[in-house]
Amino acid sequence: GQQLNQSPQSMFIQEGEDVSMNCTSSSIFNTWLWYKQEPGEGPVLLIALYKAGELTSNGRLTAQFGITRKDSFLNISASIPSDVGIYFCAGRRDNAGNMLTFGGGTRLMVKP
Amino acid sequence: DVKVTQSSRYLVKRTGEKVFLECVQDMDHENMFWYRQDPGLGLRLIYFSYDVKMKEKGDIPEGYSVSREKKERFSLILESASTNQTSMYLCASVLAGLTDTQYFGPGTRLTVL
Numbered sequence: 001g002q003q004l005n006q007s008p009q010s011m012f013i014q015e016g017e018d019v020s021m022n023c024t025s026s027s028i029f030n031t032w033l034w035y036k037q038e039p040g041e042g043p044v045l046l047i048a049l050y051k052a053g054e055l056t057s058n059g060r061l062t063a064q065f066g067i068t069r070k071d072s073f074l075n076i077s078a079s080i081p082s083d084v085g086i087y088f089c090a091g092r093r094d095n096a097g098n099m100l101t102f103g104g105g106t107r108l109m110v111k112p
Numbered sequence: 113d114v115k116v117t118q119s120s121r122y123l124v125k126r127t128g129e130k131v132f133l134e135c136v137q138d139m140d141h142e143n144m145f146w147y148r149q150d151p152g153l154g155l156r157l158i159y160f161s162y163d164v165k166m167k168e169k170g171d172i173p174e175g176y177s178v179s180r181e182k183k184e185r186f187s188l189i190l191e192s193a194s195t196n197q198t199s200m201y202l203c204a205s206v207l208a209g210l211t212d213t214q215y216f217g218p219g220t221r222l223t224v225l
Contacts, residue, residue: 003153003154003156006154009152031212040121041216041218041219042116042202042204042215042216042217042218043155043202045212045214048212088155092212097143097162098145098160098206098208099157100157100214102154102156103154104152105151105152
């Protein structure tokens with residue numbers, strides 16, 4: 001099955017810095033989702049995007065649904081140590097029910 | 113509070129053994145999923161089930177089977193474990209329909225020697 005291309009694979013940043021990661025696909029998705037997985041836990045949904053061009057925030061997190069419906073971006077502002085984890089993008093097509101396609105993940109490490 | 117539990121956090125098995133991974137959810141969800149997670153590859157769908165006794169293959173079903181005899185329980189079976197099945201296995205559940213919040217269990221890290 002198709003995977004989403006997520007980049008970067010990993011980031012090591014200083015506390016207080018802003019973070020950007022993105023996800024691209026060769027085909028269209030109708031919904032874009034961003035999950036975070038903390039060490040030893042399963043992924044948890046952060047943000048869901050349903051409309052092309054949509055920009056949605058959740059605290060210091062902002063995500064965008066690309067206008068072509070083939071990409072999405074996640075930004076984290078003023079990073080803190082508890083932002084550490086693996087961030088996954090996921091896409092869903094309307095004809096796929098609840099089935100999601102996941103990106104490879106971005107491992108974020110924050111230096112205090 | 114929503115809860116998905118997996119029978120083991122860590123499991124070590126030998127090549128050729130039959131392995132059972134159990135997942136239980138307490139939210140009365142119709143849909144349940146089994147993924148494997150490998151570094152750089154993200155989550156890949158092995159099997160999913162949209163109702164009791166119903167199952168569908170995902171992207172990488174080879175070497176795996178599943179069982180859903182009760183709504184709350186979804187089991188992943190490795191008939192004859194191999195070293196390339198060493199991985200993190202994640203179970204998830206979600207309400208039927210266009211609900212995007214898949215609730216994940218904490219994962220089982222399986223090592224096959």
